Amino acid sequence: FADQETNPNPTVFQRSAEEEYINKNDDDEYDERDVFHMIRDIKDPEHPYSLEELNVLEKSLIEVNNENNKVIVQFTPTIPHCSLATLIGLSIRVKLLRDLPKRFKVDVVITPGTHASELAINKQLADKERVAAALENVHLLTVVNQCINGEN
Amino acid sequence: MPRLQCLQTFESLNDKIWFTCWNPSGTILASCGSDKKIKLWQRGDDDKYVCINVLEGSHTRTIRSISWSKDGKFLASASFDATVCIWVKRENWECIATLEGHENEVKSVSWSSSGNFLATCSRDKSVWVWEIDEDEAFECSSVMNSHSQDVKCVKFHPNDDIFASASYDDTIKLYKPSGDEWISFCTMEGHSSTVWCVDWSEDGNTLVSCGDDRTVKLWKEFKPSIGSNNAIWKCVCTLSGYHDRPVYSVDWCHKTDLILTACGDNAIRVFRKCQTDGVENEGGLSLEMVAKEYDAHKEDVNCAAWNPIEENILASCSDDGMLKFWKFIDDQ
Numbered sequence: 001f002a003d004q005e006t007n008p009n010p011t012v013f014q015r016s017a018e019e020e021y022i023n024k025n026d027d028d029e030y031d032e033r034d035v036f037h038m039i040r041d042i043k044d045p046e047h048p049y050s051l052e053e054l055n056v057l058e059k060s061l062i063e064v065n066n067e068n069n070k071v072i073v074q075f076t077p078t079i080p081h082c083s084l085a086t087l088i089g090l091s092i093r094v095k096l097l098r099d100l101p102k103r104f105k106v107d108v109v110i111t112p113g114t115h116a117s118e119l120a121i122n123k124q125l126a127d128k129e130r131v132a133a134a135l136e137n138v139h140l141l142t143v144v145n146q147c148i149n150g151e152n
Numbered sequence: 153m154p155r156l157q158c159l160q161t162f163e164s165l166n167d168k169i170w171f172t173c174w175n176p177s178g179t180i181l182a183s184c185g186s187d188k189k190i191k192l193w194q195r196g197d198d199d200k201y202v203c204i205n206v207l208e209g210s211h212t213r214t215i216r217s218i219s220w221s222k223d224g225k226f227l228a229s230a231s232f233d234a235t236v237c238i239w240v241k242r243e244n245w246e247c248i249a250t251l252e253g254h255e256n257e258v259k260s261v262s263w264s265s266s267g268n269f270l271a272t273c274s275r276d277k278s279v280w281v282w283e284i285d286e287d288e289a290f291e292c293s294s295v296m297n298s299h300s301q302d303v304k305c306v307k308f309h310p311n312d313d314i315f316a317s318a319s320y321d322d323t324i325k326l327y328k329p330s331g332d333e334w335i336s337f338c339t340m341e342g343h344s345s346t347v348w349c350v351d352w353s354e355d356g357n358t359l360v361s362c363g364d365d366r367t368v369k370l371w372k373e374f375k376p377s378i379g380s381n382n383a384i385w386k387c388v389c390t391l392s393g394y395h396d397r398p399v400y401s402v403d404w405c406h407k408t409d410l411i412l413t414a415c416g417d418n419a420i421r422v423f424r425k426c427q428t429d430g431v432e433n434e435g436g437l438s439l440e441m442v443a444k445e446y447d448a449h450k451e452d453v454n455c456a457a458w459n460p461i462e463e464n465i466l467a468s469c470s471d472d473g474m475l476k477f478w479k480f481i482d483d484q
Contacts (some may be wrong), residue, residue, distance in 0.1 A: 102451055102472065105397060105416070126364070126398075127320070127346065128416075128452065128471075129216070130302070132168070132186070133232045133257045133275070136213045 006046055007079045013055050015040075026101035032062045035071055038099045042091050043150045045084050045143065050150075054078055056088060061111060069103045071096065076111040085115055089125045090134065091147040156420065156445040159465075159477040160201050162193075169469035171217040171455045175224045178461030180204075182227060183475050184215035190229055190239070193467075193475070201477055210237045210247040213257075219270075221263045228270055230258035236272050238290065249290055253280060260305045264313055269293075271315050271327075273303035279317050279327070281334045294334035298325055305349045309356045310406065316359060318347035324361055324371070326385070340371055342387045348399065354406035358437070359385070362399035362413060367392045368423070370437050388437045394421065397452070403466075405458040410480070411439065412466060414453035419446045420468050422480055442482075449474055 024030065036059040040052040051057040061074040073092055077085040093108045100106065108125050110118045124130060134140050169185040181193040181201070190207040213232035220227055227239040236251040236258055255276035262271045270282040270290065277300065283293040302320035309315060314328045324347055326338040345364035352359055359371040370389040376382055397416030404411050411423040422443040427436055449470035459465040464480040 123320075123345065123364075127302075129259070129304070130275070132214065136232055 006083055010044075010047060010049070010054050010078045012049055012053050015050070015053055016059075026103065029066045030064055030071075030100070030104075032059055032064050035062050035064055035073065035096070035100070039073070039092050039095050041150065042088075042095060043147050045087050045091075045147055051075070051088065051092070057092070069105060071100065071104050071106045073106070073108050074111040075108065076114045080114060080116050082115065085110065085117070086121050086124060087143065087147070089121060090131065091144050093125060093131060094135065094144050095148050154422070154443045154480065154482045156422070156443055156448070157479045157481055159479055161477075162201075162203070162475045164473045164475070167473045168214075168471045169454065169473060169475055170214065172467050172469045172475060173218060173220065173455075173457050174459050174461075174467070175220045176222055176460060177224055178459045178465075180224075181457075181459075181467050181477075182218050182220070183467075183469055184218050184229060185469070186214045188213065188215060188231075190215060190218060190227070191475075192245075205245055207239055207245050207247070210250065211235065216258065217260045219261045219263050222265050222267055226263070228261045228263065230261040230272060232257040234258060234274070236261055236270075238288075240288075248288065251282060251290055251292075253292060253295075254278065259303060260307075262306045262308045262315060264308045264315070265311055266313060269308075269313065271306040271308060271317075273306045273317055275302045277301060277303060277319075279303055279306060279325075281327070293332065296327065296334060296336055298336040298339075299323070302346075304346065307350050307352065310352050310354060311356055314356075316350045316352070318350045318361060318363075320346045322347060322363075324350055324359070337382055338385055340385050340387070342369055342371075342390070343367065346398075349401045351402050351404040351411075353404055354409070360402050360404050360411055362395075362402040364398040365392075366395045366397065366399060368395070368399060368402060368411070368413060368439065370439065372437065389439060391423070391439050394441055395419075400453065401455040401457075403457050405463075406460065407463055408458075410442070410458070412456050412458055414456040414468060416452040417446075418449050418451060418453060418470075419444055420448040420453055420456045420466075420478075421445075443480060445478075448476070448478075 042051045063072040109122045167187040172183040184190045192205040194204045196202045211231040218229045229237045238249040254274040257275045273279045279296045281294040282290045299319040300321045305318040324340040325336045343363045347363040350361045357373045362368045368391040372388045374384045395415045401414040423439040428438045451471035456468040469475045
């Protein structure tokens with residue numbers, strides 16, 4: 001983490017209008033809007049902005065397949081050397097693990113070509129064993145919860 | 153059609169079950185997971201499996217895997233809390249030793265068939281070999297940093313003092329004793345992502361591996377040519393297109409020669425070895441799928457294990473908190 005850059009002056013985008021959100025049961029159909037709604041308000045670990053406001057998350061980069069129970073979320077770090085990309089990806093992954101029905105297989109990946117360590121970060125986020133172990137680390141879990149709940 | 157029939161299901165709410173394995177005589181099944189407990193299961197008088205023991209209080213984080221000693225007297229458990237515990241059955245099961253040394257999560261543990269050694273591996277990239285003396289004391293005899301990443305699995309050879317390790321660095325390595333130390337003497341490259349698990353054939357001449365690249369591979373030993381010391385291990389079969397998500401465990405039955413896989417697509421599958429005559433396939437080995445259970449579990453299947461004695465009985469466990477007992481019915 002230590003040697004890499006963070007972005008002190010990110011571009012901030014406007015939050016899209018709140019869409020009506022309907023509570024769902026596990027067996028209901030889910031679409032891109034539902035998934036976007038779950039993760040749009042996750043906070044960036046170093047800024048008071050949400051991942052939506054930083055354009056880290058976009059509805060058009062989310063793919064939901066109800067038939068195959070698959071969800072793919074691409075996220076775009078604000079700079080290609082962002083040292084916090086793994087933590088941001090982990091926060092997205094954890095929020096979806098908590099909120100989506102268990103029938104979904106979730107892949108969280110960096111938008112292709114937007115990060116210098118794209119493959120290494122994708123591999124780490126896909127490793128369920130490392131994700132599970134990370135979430136038993138009290139310090140890391142606190143940081144992830146702060147991102148998810150927007151508390152500092 | 154050969155098929156899998158579910159015999160019994162046990163659910164542990166809100167827990168992930170990471171690993172399950174039978175004792176060498178096939179009478180007791182052990183399982184472990186995020187609840188930090190080891191559960192032992194045995195068949196009761198009515199032929200139904202019941203939980204007979206819960207081993208707890210020694211690990212502070214998820215128990216990732218367990219291994220029985222060949223005589224069935226000892227059980228070793230590897231935990232995300234960076235320790236390995238040794239359990240023995242006296243009046244009750246008790247923890248007689250806690251092995252410390254790994255810097256972080258211990259992922260896997262394996263007893264040697266001789267009973268003299270224990271291998272462990274960790275996210276700290278190291279593989280350790282522990283030697284056991286007559287007083288049941290454990291001493292570290294080697295620390296090997298041959299992998300460049302997280303080591304996921306270690307597995308001893310069925311007969312010899314040789315073991316294999318599988319890693320996040322996409323390779324498999326083999327180790328043997330050399331003087332007082334252990335050395336890595338072979339590296340197998342071929343998987344395109346993390347290798348999650350390996351297992352040996354009954355004669356120890358073939359290794360099966362599975363990984364994040366959704367393939368299963370067979371590796372065969374070719375005896376050294378004159379003037380060379382080490383045998384060469386080559387990939388003789390790659391099975392792709394069957395598994396839809398990462399393959400987390402592979403278990404080679406030494407009685408029936410059937411291979412069992414547990415996969416992130418919620419399925420368990422059974423494969424049989426078959427001979428091929430292909431020129432490119434030097435070892436002449438291939439695998440054919442003989443049975444699959446697509447919705448074996450509701451979430452990722454982390455592990456599936458054959459009963460080593462009672463043919464065609466197996467158990468599987470999953471992130472969905474379920475432990476299931478199955479029978480493979482081979483009525484072709």
